[in-house]
Amino acid sequence: MIRRLFYMLLGAFLAVWVMRRLQALHPAHVARRTVGGAADMLTQVRDFTSDALGEAAGRETELRAHFGLGNAETND
Template sequence: MIRRLFYMTLGASLAVWVMRKLEALKPEHVARRTASHLRDFAGDVRAGAATRENELRARHGLGTVGHRPTNNDVKDGR
């Protein structure tokens, strides 16, 4: 009796775990996580590029460049 109860509990736990893993693989969840990671990566790349540009400008005697916020909502290409 205890053995059956153990295996029934184990099976139910595995079923819940598998269902949660499968739920996480839905396209909307994957897209949301991917977009978040890409946004973070792009921010890191921009920060690294600005740092490197300031290093190069300092080495060659040019002024430093401040961080300019980008506005991607402009429709006319400016």
């Protein structure tokens, strides 16, 4: 009796799990997750680019000051 109950509960659990996995593969859900992931990645790329350009400008200023080349805007 316990054995049958165990297997019946196991089957019900697997059926619910499979149904949830299949519903997650619905095209609307996949598209929503893809758009969300792409938006997050775009934000990360923008942050990285902003940081890299800021650091590059700072380093250029340091090098110009070190070698006495003047200001980058005036091209002295």
